[in-house]
Amino acid sequence: MGPSASQQTSAIEAAFIHCPELERYAYPPGCPFDSSRAGQVRQAVESMGLLDGTGHHEVAPRAATRDDLLAFHDAVYLDTLEAATRGHLDVDGLAMGIGTDDTPVFAGLVEYASLACGASLKAADLIIDGRANVAFNPSGGYHHARRAEAAGFCYFNDVVLACLRLAAAGKRVMFIDVDAHHGDGVQEAFYDRSDVLTVSFHQSGKTLYPGTGFEHETGTGAGEGYAVNVPLPPGVYDGPFLNAFQAIALPMLAIFEPDAIVLQLGMDGLAGDPLTAMCLTNNAYAEVIEMVLASRRPVLAVGGGGYNVPNTVRGWTLAWSILCGADSQHDDMSLGLGGVMLGTTDWASGLRDRVLAPDQTQLATVPEAVRKTIHAVQNHVFAFHGLW
Secondary structure, X not given: OOOOHHXXXXXXXXXXXXXXXXXXXXXXXXXXXXXXXXXXXHHHHHHOOOOEEOOEEEEOOOOOOHHHHHOOOOHHHHHHHHHHHOOOOOHXXXXXXXXXXXXXXXXXXXXXXXXXXXXXXXXXXXHHOOOOOEEEEOOOXXXXXXXXXXXXXXXXXXXXXXXXXXXXXXXXXXXXXXXXXXXXXXHHHOOOOOOEEEEXXXXXXXXXXXXXXXXXXXXXXXXXXXXXXXXXXXXXXXXXXXXXHHHHHHXXXXXXXXXXXXXXXXXXXXXXXXXXXXXXXXXXXXXXXXXXXXXXXXXXXXXOOOOOHHHHHHHHHHHHHHHOOOOOOOOOOOOOOOOXXXXXXXXXXXXXXXXXXXXXXXXXXXXXXXXXXXXXXXXXXXXXXXXX
8 A cells, every 4th residue: 555645744754755556567578677676676665664664654756747847858859759659659759769679669658757757756855845864766767868868768867857856946966876877868967067966886888888978078068077977897896886986976975065965776786687797786785875874965866777676676675774774784684585696696685685706807807997997087077176
């Protein structure tokens, strides 16, 4: 059952944004993107008693309206996407990325995408109103969508819309993206602005879609120095990844002093993901969340990628347990949801993954590659902020 009306009007510290309607829609069979993940997370966290209690509640969203979407998206694009779902996909629609293998047309596409966006906007509103200091929308994270283009399983960019909503309320926003894919759509939307800082940690565009997100991409005009990219090598594992996060994200957070943090928690960086070549465990994501929460800023977290579904569900369940303040390291939090264990999904002892030891090739190449990336990012960005 969804949250009661009293829950939605009472004070909320941590809000899990979800509703049953989000579980009615599915991408076509064969598409790697599985929209059922959020519902599975919801089921898991409910079984742990983490949806209705002191300081944490489930909150139902409403679908983003056309006016909501027009805050970022082009009107012609919205019309073309709606027409495509009615069976009228023309050349113009194809040029907008609609109807490709990565952005297929399916029944309920607009309704699902609007509701997923509405969930992120609800999270932003809760933070703006001071009713939540943490909000998590596992159905969000569509960071590839552009103003008039669908891309990478993304049709409406809920992240951009949420950042715009927060910025319109006078808040300085720091967007931190730890999805394996570069958050190109979000970066592009704010590339010439200094009130929204975008920081993306991702597998290098030399080896992974969308082929962007290099160190020299730092913003333009008023936004110069406010786009930060940390491209990482295939095979990157927890230690070097966290070194990069601590060396780049934490100094930028300290100097930028955001009023709110938007955190994209794509779980496609986990070892064993079929679309990427990163080798993280969910312990790295847990440490990122803990570092972000330690800043004592409001946090709006969204989902994103993650194509090994059991690992992704388990990772987001762990994420929520930390975001809402539960003790995520007790052994009794064993749900049998699978996890990262030497590239398989047969580890079922608690929410946290077993530590993965890097192999000799990783040890010989990854730390030095990450060190060079850190130095390059510092050279390109830190001088703008008096950090270098």
